[in-house]
Amino acid sequence: MTTRSRRIVLPLLIFGALLLLWEAAVPLFRIQQIVLPAPSGIAHTMVVTAGPIAFHARHTLVTTLIGFGAAVGLGLLLGFAIGASATVRDALYPLLVAFNSIPKAAVVPLLVMWFGIGAVPAVLTAFLLAFFPVAVNVAVGLATLEAELSDVLRVLGASRWQIFRKVGVPRTMPLFFASLKVAVSSAFVGSVISETVASNAGIGYLMAVAASDFNTRLAFGGLFVLGAMGVLLYGVFAVIERRMTAWAYAD
Numbered sequence: 001m002t003t004r005s006r007r008i009v010l011p012l013l014i015f016g017a018l019l020l021l022w023e024a025a026v027p028l029f030r031i032q033q034i035v036l037p038a039p040s041g042i043a044h045t046m047v048v049t050a051g052p053i054a055f056h057a058r059h060t061l062v063t064t065l066i067g068f069g070a071a072v073g074l075g076l077l078l079g080f081a082i083g084a085s086a087t088v089r090d091a092l093y094p095l096l097v098a099f100n101s102i103p104k105a106a107v108v109p110l111l112v113m114w115f116g117i118g119a120v121p122a123v124l125t126a127f128l129l130a131f132f133p134v135a136v137n138v139a140v141g142l143a144t145l146e147a148e149l150s151d152v153l154r155v156l157g158a159s160r161w162q163i164f165r166k167v168g169v170p171r172t173m174p175l176f177f178a179s180l181k182v183a184v185s186s187a188f189v190g191s192v193i194s195e196t197v198a199s200n201a202g203i204g205y206l207m208a209v210a211a212s213d214f215n216t217r218l219a220f221g222g223l224f225v226l227g228a229m230g231v232l233l234y235g236v237f238a239v240i241e242r243r244m245t246a247w248a249y250a251d
Helices: 003-028 039-048 050-084 086-100 104-115 119-143 147-155 160-197 203-212 216-244
Strands: none
Touching: 003 039, 039 050, 039 216, 050 086, 050 119, 050 160, 050 203, 050 216, 086 119, 104 119, 104 160, 119 160, 147 160, 160 203, 160 216, 203 216
């Protein structure tokens, strides 16, 4: 089995085994369906409600990607600025840490007051959660460039821009792609938090409605859909990372 196929097959086997154990445990321990439904019941509900689930999943995916894309763009710019300049780092890095320490769930009510119920608070919450990992990882990648290497390159005639472009940026790419895989998961969390609190569409809204109706199967179905979308996007960035930064990996 190749390394690539192993990364796909092994998680699927483990996931399948967990589902089988779950399916057997529900009747064995006489767990009520309203508390913990069996995977077969969840799958049946997902098939019956495939249309609404697809609609809400598409809404969550779009809002997440918009917020995530904005976070990547601004995070790159700010990360490069912080990593390339000690003055900018001293001025802005403490503010970034203070901003990240604020629970984003506490910000959602303010976003609703400013922008109303809908997609905008979800996009902004996704942006707020995804921005910090990108900015910090890019900044760390540039700031940890060895001073001796920079000195040697300057002696050889390289300008500061050439060092940044040919050494700093490639050095930062593994950390940048690692941050993308973390940030996209955080963006999903942000979207769902906002949709649960104040939205009329999205998986978060669907799960909130399901919980109010005690429809546990549908709520679990929403969780499975979120997990599938998160794994899919994680896999996309992992493939791009391997293609663009293959030199950074031993296998």
